[in-house]
Amino acid sequence: MSRERVLRSVRAALGEARGTEVNVPRDYHHRLTGEEAGSRADVVALFSERVADHRATVRHVGADELATTVAAALWAREAKRIVVPDDLPYGWLAQLEGVQALADAGTVDVAVLDAVDGVVTGCAAAVARTGTVVLDGGRAQGRRALTLVPDYHLCVVHADQIVGTVPEAVARLDPYRPLTWISGPAATLDLGLRRVPGVHGPRELEVLVVED
Amino acid sequence: MTSGPIPLPMPRVLGALGGTGPGEAARPRxxxxxxxxxxxxxxxxxxxxxxxxLRGRREAATAEAADWEELREAGRAVRDRSLLSLDTHLETLEGAVTDAGGTVHWAADAAEARRIVVGLVRATGRSEVIEVRSPVTREIGLDRALAGAGVDVAETGAADLAVRLAGERPAHFLLPAVHRDPAEIRRTFLRRMPGAPSDLTDDPRELADAARAHLRRRLLSADVAVIGAAFAVAETGTLVMPEGDGGGRMCLTLPETLICVLGIEQVVPCWRDMEILLQLLPRSATGERMSPYVSTWTGVSAQDGPRDLHVVLLDNGRTAALADEVGRAALRCIGCAACLSxxxxxxxxxxxxxxxxxxxxxxxxxxxxxxxxxxxxxxxxxxxxxxxxxxxxxxxxxxxxxxxxxxxxxxxxxxxxxxxHRPVPPPEMAVMRALAWAMGDRRRYEPALRQGVRWARLLSRGGRIRRLPGLLGKWTEARDLPAPPRDPFRVRWRER
Amino acid sequence: MRVALFVACFNDVLFPRTGEAVASLLTRLGCEVSFTPEQTCCGQMHWSTGYQREAAGLARGFTEVFGPQDVVVTPAASCATTIRDAYPRIAEATADPGLAGAAARLTVYELTEFLVDVLGVTDVGAYFPHRVAYHPTCHSLRALRLGDRPLRLLRAVRGLELAELPAAEECCGFGGAFAMKNSDVSVAMVADKVRHIRQSSADVVCAVDNSCLAHIGGALSRLRGGVRAMHLAEILAATEASR
Known part of the structure; x- marks a missing residue:
């Protein structure tokens, strides 16, 4: 059987070196340096700057303005029908008038996801240094197809969800959940090495940072 | 010093340096x-x-990371740690993937990997597959095998599409169409892609949109997907896939069956190691702080993504590389292609x-x-x-x-x-041995030197040599060689 | 200071003036320069072409000749790299711990390292009234990591105008056997190097290794480029008196 054959080859190949312990020096940055961000406000500012570098739109709102801002963003795009995870906090859509929101519990057909004007979700964590939001399928995030098929993704990030670095994010996230790290809209370098939107994921990403 | 027999047959030296053995020239070197x-x-x-x-992007992205050298050293260690206990990590990975609802297959070579994947596709009863082309799926020649089995394969990448439509092979394992500019890709799309808009320009944005329109229906309705991935985490059974365009996300969220082909060296010991590799890879590969998308998933999840996950672990010569104490470091490779640019x-x-x-x-x-x-x-x-x-x-x-x-x-x-071990040494070897012998001792070196200088000066005109005989002529096809002065340094030193 | 010169075999035969320049320069700076005629080749060509056994023989020969010397200086950066970086590997590949030990006891400097680090000089009192481009050869740049030592030496030369060389750090395409085994690619590379040298409008291109310079100079000569290729040592050795 090939399983044994491959494992036997590996063992034979390693010979006496097999099982040699290698110490991994972890003296790289675990948190942002003081130069990058001296205060909590700097971390949030760095996150916004880096999200914008990916050509995503980023806006800061107070908690009490969130519903209005969500509604305004959708109106500005003339969105008629959107999809949301069925556990999205009700308040986020409270100001939504004239926009139909389909609540998905894993049931909305892919053809419908392809036809809607956008999706609104929260996130599990966000990384300042890389301008990344991470979704783990938890509360307010839905299944992965939800943030993939629609062409517009509005993602709500609470300021306290933003960590500084990739190591902080990795420590906070659960690898047993399906994770999607999103750094800007879908982009390809394939066609002339200019980062252009597309081909398959949402071509527009808008991030709302909620600060209390 | 006596002028004994000349140790080096000079014309043979000149003719054979840089040459190859008999019969080799005809093969595609x-x-x-x-x-x-x-x-x-x-x-x-x-x-x-x-x-x-690409060089500029990589340089900027790595210069920005103040801890870049620490990350590289950590990356080296993580990869060595993976390789030096590879058998253990593979078994751990197998257990973790299985516990999470996936199935692990082992392939000793490319043919076996093809058989496994074709068999898995057949078992679904489907005749259409979507694929994120990756170095590993190309390595095993999967497309041809699937086509031979009557399966229709659609790639997700715009560059893969362009390269296939043009009837070419990728010139780069990460950016398959990097050798073609947007104007050439536009011509290929117009000529070969059904439904390409007739007013298509060579704006990369429009090209991306055209590829999206062409591929979308197939991708949204696919039931089976085949992908490669960047890493597999042994400890948790997690697969990791960075990408730009979302084609990978299509594959691992929409179809019912997902088949992931991995080289055995792509395993890493633990989840925490991702904090290193997810920094090294995007900055090195495309000069990005993070790839637009990184998906990580462990086995199958209820109500999200495929119901069946198959992981195919491929050897195909990797253990031969692993057996070389010096050469095995090549297996650390994380596929960033920075060395190409x-x-x-x-x-x-x-x-x-x-x-x-x-x-x-x-x-x-x-x-x-x-x-x-x-x-x-x-x-x-x-x-x-x-x-x-x-x-x-x-x-x-x-x-x-x-x-x-x-x-x-x-x-x-x-x-x-x-x-x-050849019965007759190739000419280059004979010459290199003779040179080593001559240079191994001053008493042989100095007469050889005199002899060489005499020969070279015979070939020179006006202080330079414009044509050398035999395969050394490769040098003088486009470059002169200065004629050696009559007296070498050692003679001038003695006589100064 | 007593200094043993390792001239390198191709300098011995093709570029004796470089050896003479090193000797006169170091003498001018107060060193006592010796030349051991037992020296031949460091083994670089054999090692880098895959002839490990033959390279090991030459490496052992080198350590025997230069073992008794306190300080060895060479104007060949790639040979310095071979002695420093490759000898331990040659010893390992041919299972010769004696060679490893002998190599570890050698003290070999590339010329500009010796000038800047050991003698502590950057102004060597040279005079060279020309526009000069400096090509950092790959071994000097990425193996020896000479950094800006050669440039600091050049900047202190009176009369010398330093020309900016575009894409200076790109390989010239020599690569030893590569120049013949893969001559088409090699020529394509040196063609770009020559183009950049011309763009710099220098009348002299210099480097710390005559092997690369033979390649660049050979292409310049074929194209009758009017630019001279010259070892850095020859520039540093030149004085107003020597004009």
Whole structure:
């Protein structure tokens, strides 16, 4: 059987070196340096700057303005029908008038996801240094197809969800959940090495940072 | 000193230096393939411009990370840790994937991997598959196998689409169409892509939209997907896939069945190691702080993504590389292709010249990977370690510190060693031995020196040599050689 | 200071003036220069072409000749790299711990390292009234990591105008056997190097290794480029008196 054959080859190949312990020096940055961000406000500012570098739109709102801002963003795009995870906090859509929101519990057909004007979700964590939001399928995030098929993704990030670095994010996230790290809209370098939107994921990403 | 018998047959020296053994010239060596590539001026221009852009992006992205050198050292250690206990990590991975609802398959070679994947696709009863082309799926020749089994394959990547429509092979294992500029891709789309808008321009945005329109229906309705991935985490059974365009996300969320083909070296011990590799890879590969999308998933999830997950673990020569204490460092490779964009040889030849026996990896990493996984008996494979000036740029940028120049020299030694067993030594070997013998002692060196100077001066006109005989003539095809002065340094020193 | 000169075999035969320049320069700076005629070749060509056994023989020969010397100086950066970086590897590949030990006891400097680090000089009192481009050879740049030592020496030369060389750090395409085994690619690379040298409008291109310079100079000569290729040592040795 090939399983044994491959494992036997590996063992034979390693010979006496097999099982040699290698110490991994972890003296790289675990948190942002003081130069990058001296205060909590700097971390949030760095996150916004880096999200914008990916050509995503980023806006800061107070908690009490969130519903209005969500509604305004959708109106500005003339969105008629959107999809949301069925556990999205009700308040986020409270100001939504004239926009139909389909609540998905894993049931909305892919053809419908392809036809809607956008999706609104929260996130599990966000990384300042890389301008990344991470979704783990938890509360307010839905299944992965939800943030993939629609062409517009509005993602709500609470300021306290933003960590500084990739190591902080990795420590906070659960690898047993399906994770999607999103750094800007879908982009390809394939066609002339200019980062252009597309081909398959949402071509527009808008991030709302909620600060209390 | 006496002028005894001349130790070196000079015309033979001149004729054979730089040559190869009998019968080898007819086979597709790197040099032969490179000549063709050099003649493709369009490709050369595109490659020159693209590589400069990639170099600039990588440089900026790594300069920005103040802890870059610490990350590289950690990356090297993580990869060595993976490799030196590879058997243990593979077994752990198998257990973790199985516990999470997936199925693990083992393939000793490409043929077995093809059989496994084709069998899995057949078992679904479907005849359409979507695929994120990856170095590993190309390595096993999956497309042709699936087509042979009557399965229709759609790629997700715009560049893969362009390369296939143009009837070409990828020139770069990460950016398959990097040797073609947008104008050429536009022409290919217009000519070969059904439904391409007739007013398509060469704006990359429009090209991306055209590819999206062409592929979308197939991707949204697919039931089976085949992908590669960047890493597999042994401890948790997690698969990790960075990408730009969302084609990978299509594959791992919409279909019912997901088949992931991985080289056995792609395993890493623990989840925490991702905090290193997810920083090294995007910055090195495309000069991004993070890839637009990174998906990580463990087995199957209820109500999210495929119901069936298959992981195919492929050896296909990797254990042969692992057996070489020096050369095994090549298996640290995380597939960033940074060594390609800094390589002056790759920049001028593109990837096709490195495709010994259909191998996929090109550039400096291909030149150390292919001869190790395929052996150095074939002339094409044996020519790859010599396809480098040893300028060292590749080793300097490698995010996991693979000493590529050192391994190239090591493999040159293996190639020569393999030739030592021939009943008649190749002419180059005879000459190199004779030179070593002559230079091994002053009493042999000095007469040889005098003899060489006399010969060279006979060939020179006006202080330079414009034509040398035999294969040394390769030098004088485009370069003069200064005529050696009558007296070498040692004579001048003695007589000063 | 007593200094043993390792001239390198190709300088011995093709570029004796470089050896003479090193000797006169170091003598001018107060060193006592010796030349051991037992020296031949460091083994670089054999090692980098895969002839490990032959390279080991030459490496052992080198350590025997230069073992008794306190300080060895060479104007060949790639040979310095071979002795420093490759000898331990040659010893390992041929299972010769004696060679490893002998190599570890050698003290070999590339010329500009010796000038800047050991003698502590950057102004060597040279005079060279020309426009000069400096090509950092790959071994000097990425193996020896000479950094800006050669440039600091050049900047202190009176009369010398330093020309900016575009894409200076790109390999010239020599690579030893590469120049013949892969001559087409090699020529394509040196063609770009020559183009950049011309763009710099220098009348002299210099480097710390005559092997690369033979390649660049050979292409310039074929194209009758009007630019001279010259070892850095010859520039540093030139004085107003020597004009």
């Amino acid at each position: 790197f040099a032969t393939a490179a000549r063709e590539a050099l003649a493709d001026t369009g490709q050369r221009r595109s490659l020159r411009e693209s590589m400069a852009v 800094v390589c002056p040889v790759y920049e001028r030849t593109g990837g096709h010249a490195y495709a010994a026996g259909g191998s996929v990896l090109s550039g400096p990493i291909g030149a150390i990977w292919t001869p190790q996984t395929r052996g150095v008996r074939g002339a094409a494979e044996a020519s790859l370690p010599f396809a480098s000036t040893l300028c060292g740029a590749c080793g300097d940028v490698c995010p996991v510190k693979i000493d590529i120049p050192g391994i190239l020299v090591h493999l040159r030694g293996k190639v020569v060693q393999a030739r030592r």
